[in-house]
Amino acid sequence: MIGKDFIRVLYIDLTNKKADIQERKDLYKYLGGAGVAAKLLEENMKKGVDPLHESQPIIISIGPLSTIFPVVTKAVATFISPHTGEYGESHAGGRLAMAIRNAGYDAIVITGKAQKPTYLVITDKNIEFKDARAMWGLDIEETGRVIREREPGPGKRSIIRIGKAGENLVTYSCVNVDTYRHFGRLGIGAVFGSKNLKAMMIMGEEDLPIANLKEYFKTYQEIYKKVTQTDAMAKYHELGTPMNIKVLNSISSLPTKNLLQSTFEHADDISGETFAEKNLVRKVSCVGCPIGCIHIGQFRREFDKGYEYESISVSYDHELIYALGSLLGIKTTDEVLQIIEEVELAGLDAITTGVVLAWATEALKKGLISREDTLADLEFGNTMEYVKAIDNIAERVNEFYYTIGKGLKEAVKKYGGEEFALLYGGNEMAGYHTGYAFALGQTVGARHSHLDNAGYSYDQSAKELKDDEIINYVINEEKERAVLTSLCICLFARKVYDRPTILKALNAVGINWTDDDLTRLANDVFFTKLKIKKELGYSLENYKFPKRIFETPTMWGKMDEERLNRLLKMYIERVEKEYEDWSRGK
Amino acid sequence: MPKVLRADNMNKCLGCFTCMLTCAAVNHNNHNLAKSSIKVKTRGGLQSKFAATICVACKEPACAEACPTNALVKRPGGGVKLIEEKCIACEKCVAACIVGSIHMDYDRKIPIVCKHCGACVRMCPHNCLSMEEVSE
Numbered sequence: 001m002i003g004k005d006f007i008r009v010l011y012i013d014l015t016n017k018k019a020d021i022q023e024r025k026d027l028y029k030y031l032g033g034a035g036v037a038a039k040l041l042e043e044n045m046k047k048g049v050d051p052l053h054e055s056q057p058i059i060i061s062i063g064p065l066s067t068i069f070p071v072v073t074k075a076v077a078t079f080i081s082p083h084t085g086e087y088g089e090s091h092a093g094g095r096l097a098m099a100i101r102n103a104g105y106d107a108i109v110i111t112g113k114a115q116k117p118t119y120l121v122i123t124d125k126n127i128e129f130k131d132a133r134a135m136w137g138l139d140i141e142e143t144g145r146v147i148r149e150r151e152p153g154p155g156k157r158s159i160i161r162i163g164k165a166g167e168n169l170v171t172y173s174c175v176n177v178d179t180y181r182h183f184g185r186l187g188i189g190a191v192f193g194s195k196n197l198k199a200m201m202i203m204g205e206e207d208l209p210i211a212n213l214k215e216y217f218k219t220y221q222e223i224y225k226k227v228t229q230t231d232a233m234a235k236y237h238e239l240g241t242p243m244n245i246k247v248l249n250s251i252s253s254l255p256t257k258n259l260l261q262s263t264f265e266h267a268d269d270i271s272g273e274t275f276a277e278k279n280l281v282r283k284v285s286c287v288g289c290p291i292g293c294i295h296i297g298q299f300r301r302e303f304d305k306g307y308e309y310e311s312i313s314v315s316y317d318h319e320l321i322y323a324l325g326s327l328l329g330i331k332t333t334d335e336v337l338q339i340i341e342e343v344e345l346a347g348l349d350a351i352t353t354g355v356v357l358a359w360a361t362e363a364l365k366k367g368l369i370s371r372e373d374t375l376a377d378l379e380f381g382n383t384m385e386y387v388k389a390i391d392n393i394a395e396r397v398n399e400f401y402y403t404i405g406k407g408l409k410e411a412v413k414k415y416g417g418e419e420f421a422l423l424y425g426g427n428e429m430a431g432y433h434t435g436y437a438f439a440l441g442q443t444v445g446a447r448h449s450h451l452d453n454a455g456y457s458y459d460q461s462a463k464e465l466k467d468d469e470i471i472n473y474v475i476n477e478e479k480e481r482a483v484l485t486s487l488c489i490c491l492f493a494r495k496v497y498d499r500p501t502i503l504k505a506l507n508a509v510g511i512n513w514t515d516d517d518l519t520r521l522a523n524d525v526f527f528t529k530l531k532i533k534k535e536l537g538y539s540l541e542n543y544k545f546p547k548r549i550f551e552t553p554t555m556w557g558k559m560d561e562e563r564l565n566r567l568l569k570m571y572i573e574r575v576e577k578e579y580e581d582w583s584r585g586k
Numbered sequence: 587m588p589k590v591l592r593a594d595n596m597n598k599c600l601g602c603f604t605c606m607l608t609c610a611a612v613n614h615n616n617h618n619l620a621k622s623s624i625k626v627k628t629r630g631g632l633q634s635k636f637a638a639t640i641c642v643a644c645k646e647p648a649c650a651e652a653c654p655t656n657a658l659v660k661r662p663g664g665g666v667k668l669i670e671e672k673c674i675a676c677e678k679c680v681a682a683c684i685v686g687s688i689h690m691d692y693d694r695k696i697p698i699v700c701k702h703c704g705a706c707v708r709m710c711p712h713n714c715l716s717m718e719e720v721s722e
Contacts, residue, residue, distance in 0.1 A: 205692075
């Protein structure tokens with residue numbers, strides 16, 4: 001809590017409709033976010049029990065600087081991933097962090113299973129378990145609207161919810177946060193669904209007095225200036241992340257048509273520039289961020305003859321344009337937006353959905369699966385067929401869709417085609433075919449996200465790829481990011497929040513940490529996650545990379561399988577040794 | 587010349603709420619933006635435009651007229667000034683303000699009233715807000 005030396009945890013038991021609040025001094029040294037959420041997961045998870053069993057927890061945590069400093073906007077969720085069976089962590093912006101802060105909590109732990117579909121209302125004054133039976137089956141947009149109309153507090157609340165994919169336990173269903181943001185990856189939507197938890201609304205007017213206004217506001221303004229008046233973050237506002245499409249395409253790193261290609265002949269037609277010129281209608285921020293990186297694109301769709309149009313607005317980013325655009329061979333911005341809309345309404349993770357469909361397209365062509373399985377003519381570039389397929393995934397309409405609803409790891413067990421299944425560490429590939437550091441980074445990252453350690457960034461900035469340097473970078477960057485994510489600082493602001501700035505902000509709100517404390521935190525969080533993974537049976541021994549990634553050139557040419565395997569071995573040896581030292585020091 | 591707050595460019599708003607965080611901090615020493623005098627919200631869901639509820643600086647302030655203890659006095663240029671010691675937290679000003687700009691701070695038992703100090707304007711990153719010079 002601001003100005004206090006404890007983490008205020010709200011425990012919610014859905015089975016018994018009871019809540020409990022604990023002020024945890026012992027968690028204070030993990031600050032918040034990923035650190036606190038990982039510790040709370042370690043405490044509350046059930047080893048050897050299905051990730052979707054009602055006893056498994058959902059944890060959401062914010063940090064001591066959340067909302068009250070610029071671009072400290074994220075909430076971090078942890079859970080056991082039904083997608084990978086191991087550590088699940090996902091981050092979301094929007095208004096959630098502000099709402100949790102204003103309700104007076106630092107972390108929320110949800111366990112149990114509601115008897116009937118339920119939505120939770122959490123405020124500083126009450127916790128209510130409300131009937132959501134009539135909402136079951138509604139899409140993301142309608143669910144949001146119903147709660148907005150039923151509950152008070154416009155502008156000050158956060159509404160998070162699942163769609164049909166989450167209800168039907170698709171292992172890559174997401175939780176939508178305030179319409180435009182998501183707990184996207186690793187299937188937290190299914191964990192909500194398994195608990196009969198359709199949605200949560202959070203808000204509050206908790207009194208949060210400022211201990212030292214002068215010091216706080218001085219520091220706030222300094223950071224605000226750095227954010228708004230330097231070029232540290234300008235690109236996120238202008239074209240936003242979609243600027244990557246052109247850049248990656250020009251260096252043979254844009255995964256295209258299930259990575260049969262790393263350049264796309266229509267890249268210019270779906271580039272950030274084209275989106276900005278043709279479709280961009282506004283930009284939106286998460287609360288507390290003056291940047292406004294959320295790009296909203298609009299397109300009109302003819303629903304009947306006689307000039308009958310509807311207009312659709314959805315948010316777009318690089319990862320979506322990659323997974324639901326280039327990877328599926330989609331040639332226009334309007335069509336990409338159309339596919340994004342379908343994914344949004346169903347409540348699916350965009351990256352995994354795109355990668356699964358790209359695999360299915362190739363598997364259908366190769367005859368591993370048939371048209372009777374897919375119920376759609378999946379073919380690169382065929383937008384309307386993909387739209388149909390997305391709905392089929394969410395509805396799990398037949399055995400094929402039921403199987404691919406568990407992701408490619410399960411799909412290849414049944415149908416084969418693992419050589420072109422774009423998986424890294426059990427999770428579907430992100431949009432950067434840049435080289436070894438990316439490939440290694442997503443594989444070994446705690447949550448198998450490209451953002452764990454940003455290997456793609458190393459690939460793109462290195463003058464020469466050296467094995468030792470790659471290993472060092474991937475480990476050090478992931479540890480450094482553990483500090484940022486424990487503070488819930490948006491990773492887009494990583495250049496603004498260097499260590500001296502982080503310490504200044506912490507000191508301004510009375511947390512007198514030193515650089516050594518941050519190093520200690522980085523290691524603790526990094527290895528706590530590894531400990532959790534080990535307890536859940538995770539191992540990279542005998543790990544096999546998919547053949548496809550070696551067949552298609554990266555910006556560094558074709559990758560050599562032996563070298564990547566060697567890098568993986570080097571990584572494992574080094575981290576295992578560090579892990580032993582860390583465990584001994586505990 | 588006195589100045590008053592205007593919110594004439596809300597179509598540009600990003601919804602970052604920096605204005606509210608600033609007002610709550612600077613004027614009410616609080617991290618909770620529920621204490622802010624300026625209130626940004628959507629017109630209905632995030633897919634709609636943003637709107638700001640602000641004190642429109644009435645020359646004949648209904649809130650002051652409704653106040654039974656003279657705790658609200660006219661300020662030059664429009665709007666009111668709150669004299670905290672005189673306030674009895676009757677909430678009559680809240681009901682009298684038809685644009686909904688006044689709400690209660692139940693922790694301190696006073697209404698939150700805009701001072702037209704301009705702090706929110708200075709911290710708006712997208713030029714949605716401005717201070718306008720007006721006659722007395």
